[in-house]
Amino acid sequence: MTTPWNQRYAQRMERMGSSAIRELLKLTQRPNLISFAGGLPAPELFPVQQFDAATQKVLAEHGAAALQYSTTEGYLPLREFIVEQLHKQGVHATADNVLITSGSQQALDIVGKILLNPGDKVLTEQPTYLGALQAWRSYQADFVSVPADDDGLCVDDLPEALRVAPKFMYVLPNFQNPGGFTLSGERRKKLVETADQYGCPIIEDDPYQALRFEGDDLPSLLTMDAQRLNGAYGRYEQGNVIYLSTFSKTLAPGLRLAWMVAPADVIRRCVMAKQGIDLHTSSINQMVAYEVIQNGFLEEHVNLIRRVYRERRDVMLDAMTRFFPSDVTWTRPKGGLFLWARLPKGMDAADILAKAIENNVAFVPGTAFFPQGGGLNTMRLNFSNAQPEQIEIGIRRIGEVLHQHITSKEQLATSD
Amino acid sequence: MTTPWNQRYAQRMERMGSSAIRELLKLTQRPNLISFAGGLPAPELFPVQQFDAATQKVLAEHGAAALQYSTTEGYLPLREFIVEQLHKQGVHATADNVLITSGSQQALDIVGKILLNPGDKVLTEQPTYLGALQAWRSYQADFVSVPADDDGLCVDDLPEALRVAPKFMYVLPNFQNPGGFTLSGERRKKLVETADQYGCPIIEDDPYQALRFEGDDLPSLLTMDAQRLNGAYGRYEQGNVIYLSTFSKTLAPGLRLAWMVAPADVIRRCVMAKQGIDLHTSSINQMVAYEVIQNGFLEEHVNLIRRVYRERRDVMLDAMTRFFPSDVTWTRPKGGLFLWARLPKGMDAADILAKAIENNVAFVPGTAFFPQGGGLNTMRLNFSNAQPEQIEIGIRRIGEVLHQHITSKEQLATSD
Numbered sequence: 001m002t003t004p005w006n007q008r009y010a011q012r013m014e015r016m017g018s019s020a021i022r023e024l025l026k027l028t029q030r031p032n033l034i035s036f037a038g039g040l041p042a043p044e045l046f047p048v049q050q051f052d053a054a055t056q057k058v059l060a061e062h063g064a065a066a067l068q069y070s071t072t073e074g075y076l077p078l079r080e081f082i083v084e085q086l087h088k089q090g091v092h093a094t095a096d097n098v099l100i101t102s103g104s105q106q107a108l109d110i111v112g113k114i115l116l117n118p119g120d121k122v123l124t125e126q127p128t129y130l131g132a133l134q135a136w137r138s139y140q141a142d143f144v145s146v147p148a149d150d151d152g153l154c155v156d157d158l159p160e161a162l163r164v165a166p167k168f169m170y171v172l173p174n175f176q177n178p179g180g181f182t183l184s185g186e187r188r189k190k191l192v193e194t195a196d197q198y199g200c201p202i203i204e205d206d207p208y209q210a211l212r213f214e215g216d217d218l219p220s221l222l223t224m225d226a227q228r229l230n231g232a233y234g235r236y237e238q239g240n241v242i243y244l245s246t247f248s249k250t251l252a253p254g255l256r257l258a259w260m261v262a263p264a265d266v267i268r269r270c271v272m273a274k275q276g277i278d279l280h281t282s283s284i285n286q287m288v289a290y291e292v293i294q295n296g297f298l299e300e301h302v303n304l305i306r307r308v309y310r311e312r313r314d315v316m317l318d319a320m321t322r323f324f325p326s327d328v329t330w331t332r333p334k335g336g337l338f339l340w341a342r343l344p345k346g347m348d349a350a351d352i353l354a355k356a357i358e359n360n361v362a363f364v365p366g367t368a369f370f371p372q373g374g375g376l377n378t379m380r381l382n383f384s385n386a387q388p389e390q391i392e393i394g395i396r397r398i399g400e401v402l403h404q405h406i407t408s409k410e411q412l413a414t415s416d
Numbered sequence: 417m418t419t420p421w422n423q424r425y426a427q428r429m430e431r432m433g434s435s436a437i438r439e440l441l442k443l444t445q446r447p448n449l450i451s452f453a454g455g456l457p458a459p460e461l462f463p464v465q466q467f468d469a470a471t472q473k474v475l476a477e478h479g480a481a482a483l484q485y486s487t488t489e490g491y492l493p494l495r496e497f498i499v500e501q502l503h504k505q506g507v508h509a510t511a512d513n514v515l516i517t518s519g520s521q522q523a524l525d526i527v528g529k530i531l532l533n534p535g536d537k538v539l540t541e542q543p544t545y546l547g548a549l550q551a552w553r554s555y556q557a558d559f560v561s562v563p564a565d566d567d568g569l570c571v572d573d574l575p576e577a578l579r580v581a582p583k584f585m586y587v588l589p590n591f592q593n594p595g596g597f598t599l600s601g602e603r604r605k606k607l608v609e610t611a612d613q614y615g616c617p618i619i620e621d622d623p624y625q626a627l628r629f630e631g632d633d634l635p636s637l638l639t640m641d642a643q644r645l646n647g648a649y650g651r652y653e654q655g656n657v658i659y660l661s662t663f664s665k666t667l668a669p670g671l672r673l674a675w676m677v678a679p680a681d682v683i684r685r686c687v688m689a690k691q692g693i694d695l696h697t698s699s700i701n702q703m704v705a706y707e708v709i710q711n712g713f714l715e716e717h718v719n720l721i722r723r724v725y726r727e728r729r730d731v732m733l734d735a736m737t738r739f740f741p742s743d744v745t746w747t748r749p750k751g752g753l754f755l756w757a758r759l760p761k762g763m764d765a766a767d768i769l770a771k772a773i774e775n776n777v778a779f780v781p782g783t784a785f786f787p788q789g790g791g792l793n794t795m796r797l798n799f800s801n802a803q804p805e806q807i808e809i810g811i812r813r814i815g816e817v818l819h820q821h822i823t824s825k826e827q828l829a830t831s832d
Contacts, residue, residue, distance in 0.1 A: 003615035005681055008583065010533050010555075016688050040485055048479035051700075055471045063464035067668035069456055102518055102672070106694045113554060117426050118534075134692040138529060139426075167424065199419035252483035254699035256518070265421055272432050276550040278522045282698055283670035284467075 012118075015137040030360075034394035037362040039177065039337055040385040042312075045305055046252050047292065054291035058284065066284040072271050074100025074259070075286035081293065082259055089219070091226040096264040099271060102281045104207060104246045104258040106274075108135035111203055111242060113273040114266070115167050116141050123166040125153045127340075127369030127378070129177050129205065132170055141167075143371035150331065152176065152183030155190040162194070168201045168242075173221060175208040175336025178369045178380035182334055185218050192224045195240045204243045207258075208336035210250050210302045213310035215334050222261060237263050247289055249337070250302050255285045309337065315388040316381065316395060323399030325406055330381075337384040340366065343377040347405065352379070355401045361394040428534075431553040446776075450810035453778040455593065455753055456801040458728075461721055462668050463708065470707035474700065482700040488687050490516025490675070491702035497709065498675055505635070507642040512680040515687060518697045519672040520623060520662045522690075524551035526676070527619055527658060529689040531583050532557050539582040541569045543756075543785030543794070545593050545621065548586055557583075559787035566747065568592065568599030571606040578610070584617045584658075589637060591624040591752025594785045594796035598750055601634050608640045611656045620659045623674075624752035626666050626718045629726035631750050638677060653679050663705055665753070666718050671701045725753065731804040732797065732811060739815030741822055746797075753800040756782065759793040763821065768795070771817045777810040 058066050073079065079098040086093045101107040108131060116122070118140035124132070126145035133143065144164055146157045153171055171191065173183040183191070195202045204221045219227075222243040229238055239262070246258035260270060274280070292298075313333065320330060320341070330341040343349060349365035356362060366378025383391060474482050489495065495514040502509045517523040524547060532538070534556035540548070542561035549559065560580055562573045569587055587607065589599040599607070611618050620637045635643075638659040645654055655678070662674035676686060690696070708714075729749065736746060736757070746757040759765060765781035772778060782794025799807060 005617075005679060008531060008617065009685060010529070010531055010536075012533075013530060013685060013688075016692065038485075043480035043484050046480055046483040048475050048483065051479075051483065052472060052475045055475075056468060059464050059468045059471075063467075064459035064462055065670075067462040067464065067467065067670040068459050069454075069664075069669045102694045102698075105692070109693045113426070114429060115424060115426055117428075120426075131692070131695070138689065138692050201419075201421075201424065248485075253485045254481075254483040256694060256696070256698045263421060269425060269429060272429075273554065276432065276521070276547070276554050277525045277693070278518045278672060279547070280672070282518075282672045282701055285698055285701065 012138050012140050015140060016134065032360050033357070034361045034386055034390050034397070036381040036383065036386065036391075036394060037364050038385060039382055041249055041253060041337070042305070042308060042384055045301075045308060047297075047301055050292045050297065051252070051288060054288045055284075058287045058291055062287060066287050068283060070280050070283040070286075072275050072280045073267075074098070074281060075283070075290060078286050078290045079259075081290065082261070086222075086261060089223050091223055091261070092230070093261060094264075097261055097267060099260045099262075099267050099274065100281050100286060101258045101260055101274070102278055103248060103253070103256040104205065104244050105131050105135065106256075106277070107244045107258055107260045108132050108203075108205075109138075110260070110270050110273050110277065111168075112136045112139040112141070113277070114269045121164050121166040123158075123161055123169040123200070124371055125171060125176065125179075126371070127178050127366055127375060128170065128371060129172060130368055132205065133371050145371050148176070148179055148181060150181050152181050152187055153191065155187045155194065158191070158194050159198075162198050162200060166200060168203050169195065170203045170205065171221065172205045172207075173218070174206055175211065175333050175338070177208070177336070177338055178340055178364070178366060180331040180333030180336060180339040182218070188218060188221055188224055192221055192228060192240070195225070196228065201240045201242065204241050206244060207246045207249050209245065211306055211309060211337070212335035213306055213313065237265075239263050242266060250298060250305065251289060251292060255282075255289060257281065257285055257289050306335075309335075309384050312383040312386070312388055312391055313339070315391045316383040319392045319395035320399075323396045325399070325402050328402060337382055339381050339383065341379050341381060343379070343402070344406070345377055348376045349379040350376070352398070352401055352405060355405070356398050359397045359401060361397040363398065428554050428556050431556060432550065448776050449773070450777045450802055450806050450813070452797040452799070452802065452807075452810060453780050454801060455798055457665055457669060457753075458721070458724060458800055461717075461724060463713075463717055466708045466713065467668070467704060470704045471700075474703045474707055478703060482703050484699060486696050486699040486702075488691050488696045489683075490514070490697060491699070491706060494702050494706045495675075497706065498677070502638075502677060505639045507639055507677070509642075509677060510680075513677050513683060515676045515678075515683050515690065516697050516702060517674045517676055517690070518694055519664060519669070520621065520660050520674040521547050521551065522672075522693070523660045523674055523676045524548050524619075524621075525554075526686045526689050526693065527584075528552045528555040528557070529693070530682070530685045537580050537582040539574075539577055539585040539616070540787055541587060541592065541595075542787070543594050543782055543791060544586065544787060545588060546784055548621065549787050561787050564592070564595055564597060566597050568597050568603055569607065571603045571610065574607070574610050575614075578614050578616060582616060584619050585611065586619045586621065587637065588621045588623075589634070590622055591627065591749050591754070593624070593752070594754055594756055594780070594782060596747040596749030596752060596755040598634070604634060604637055604640055608637055608644060608656070611641070612644065617656045617658065620657050622660060623662045623665050625661065627722055627725060627753070628751035629722055629729065653681075655679050658682060666714060666721065667705060667708060671698075671705060673697065673701055673705050722751075725751075725800050728799040728802070728804055728807055729755070731807045732799040735808045735811035736815075739812045741815070741818050743822075744818060753798055755797050755799065757795045757797060759795070759818070760822075761793055764792045765795040766792070768814070768817055768821060771821070772814050775813045775817060777813040779814065
């Protein structure tokens with residue numbers, strides 16, 4: 001009387017589909033296909049030589065420790081490096097406020113594990129990062145979303161949305177994935193105040209902060225929340241913000257190396273959760289990354305990435321201006337990896353994608369990033385992973401598909 | 417009106433404590449303390465040179481791929497290596513039956529995520545692996561346990577325990593952590609039949625299989641279940657077993673590299689879950705491990721580990737015979753990393769541990785491994801991580817504490 005597996009799965013599996021992004025990434029395996037679909041860094045910029053030298057050094061000097069089990073909290077020198085960076089940003093944290101995670105995706109999972117009961121509401125921007133939706137759907141969360149425009153989350157809409165008492169708000173303040181927009185300074189201030197006023201914490205997901213191409217850095221929500229507290233508490237222990245960042249976009253995603261910053265009690269809970277999740281993040285990867293970023297290498301390397309991505313963004317924007325129909329609009333991101341286009345109302349980006357793939361070019365239809373549906377006429381374009389000449393060719397191909405689509409629709413309308 | 421964090425945590429946090437093992441591992445940091453508490457491999461055996469050479473090769477030949485995002489399923493050549501091993505064991509699997517995980521702890525978490533609803537029952541051996549309890553407590557599972565003796569899980573007690581309809585049974589068949597015992601061939605057969613008869617799957621956790629010091633290998637539950645099916649199905653698609661193993665004990669735990677074998681539909685669900693958990697396991701670690709194990713190195717290295725651990729087990733057993741009171745009994749494991757001692761009834765191993773730590777030696781009191789309480793008079797001793805001379809000194813110290821404890825109890829009884 002074998003019970004079939006499909007009668008054994010947990011209820012939460014009903015909410016979890018395979019990630020649209022991951023499935024689309026499979027398309028990028030096709031030879032000759034130009035993909036703007038993934039969120040991959042430019043592999044030709046990976047500091048391979050530095051990793052080689054750093055690994056040799058770590059294995060020679062600390063081989064046994066690098067290959068042994070290590071603490072759940074993470075490699076202390078690496079946590080202290082992050083603490084130093086935080087000090088420069090005005091956050092007086094200690095290593096007790098920092099947890100190393102196996103990529104930011106794990107941080108999202110941990111946040112779900114420590115905070116979400118089934119049926120809890122999570123407030124997100126619209127559109128928002130798909131990986132967060134996927135992580136929290138597995139905790140049977142429901143989503144309530146607030147629109148975002150070129151200045152990021154529309155904070156004036158928050159009080160209305162907060163009436164359903166979400167467990168937390170999820171915000172990507174810089175060069176948002178997928179939208180490419182950046183939360184303005186004024187809105188950041190308002191958001192931090194609102195979090196405090198309503199007792200609703202903020203999960204600040206900030207993978208792209210270092211990849212700014214133009215304009216001045218804006219303080220993180222973490223920094224603003226810490227400033228709010230400094231007078232009263234001296235240390236970041238009563239804060240409302242859980243801050244996430246990563247080495248995936250500044251060094252290499254293949255390491256699976258990221259970090260969380262939060263009040264010490266929150267980190268303590270996260271450590272408990274992480275013990276049951278994977279014991280700890282790879283010892284050797286933490287030690288090698290720490291070695292690589294020494295002596296100012298990280299800043300230097302980030303400058304290189306910025307120059308290259310900025311050029312690619314410019315090539316993409318220029319090609320869109322030349323090849324896209326005039327009634328398509330798009331964001332002009334000041335950093336990061338993505339830009340976001342809006343097709344004329346009534347057009348479905350999934351139809352465009354099907355045709356685009358036939359023409360060997362791919363992107364992500366935006367609807368996947370709308371937790372409550374909608375966004376059928378939107379698309380996300382990644383500009384970090386393709387060479388400038390490929391970007392130009394790919395955008396021209398998408399432009400042709402868009403023009404054909406619009407022309408055939410007009411013909412259809414005429415023949416009616 | 418800031419809400420305090422302790423009013424925000426999810427209900428599941430109430431069931432999750434900090435891992436006793438992880439907390440005890442902190443004791444091993446004390447200088448001069450001889451620790452039998454952890455489950456650490458012998459670091460002096462880590463193949464540091466091989467990792468150095470393999471990393472250089474991988475970075476030189478596939479640097480970009482090693483540092484880039486990769487597929488959730490895992491590095492295909494590594495999965496195919498595992499498939500080959502399975503074929504040798506009579507399991508006709510394909511790469512679709514294999515998922516690479518970030519350590520076996522992650523596999524336990526994934527199993528919980530795809531199978532457990534709050535309140536579901538999990539059947540375990542008693543004692544059982546603490547990390548599994550920790551992983552599944554976070555899914556609000558309840559535990560029902562069946563005693564184990566020197567031949568492993570007492571399978572005749574299963575029908576009674578299965579009346580509560582557990583979601584699955586969790587078994588460590590070889591050199592069990594913490595008990596050191598091995599499930600007999602006859603009981604394996606019965607267990608696989610029982611799983612099929614009751615429609616209750618088995619999670620087979622098998623990290624130590626390669627570390628046998630004596631006697632013949634026994635077929636895994638996976639192999640037996642596959643044999644049951646081969647006639648009818650040809651492939652391992654209707655099986656009842658999810659099999660877990662790891663490179664942590666044969667290569668190095670610092671990599672966080674393990675694998676699951678299961679029917680393809682189960683693996684597909686696990687992949688969906690893992691996407692939301694950490695996207696994928698470190699690309700570079702998978703590629704380097706694959707490089708290290710080439711040309712028979714894994715077998716050769718495992719033979720070295722076996723010789724060293726066997727000697728350490730023998731030294732520990734010999735010292736226990738000489739230094740422990742005659743009314744203490746213990747298992748004689750045929751492999752693995754642990755042995756298990758029973759103190760006279762009424763003695764509490766936690767009292768002994770407190771005194772032992774004063775004398776600079778540590779172990780784990782066994783009660784932590786009893787999901788439903790009990791086992792106060794038991795203790796787990798690890799023999800893989802200390803040098804033979806340290807093992808002798810440490811066991812002598814514990815022996816002294818035990819003798820003192822028994823003597824003072826007798827005096828107390830006399831003075832009554």
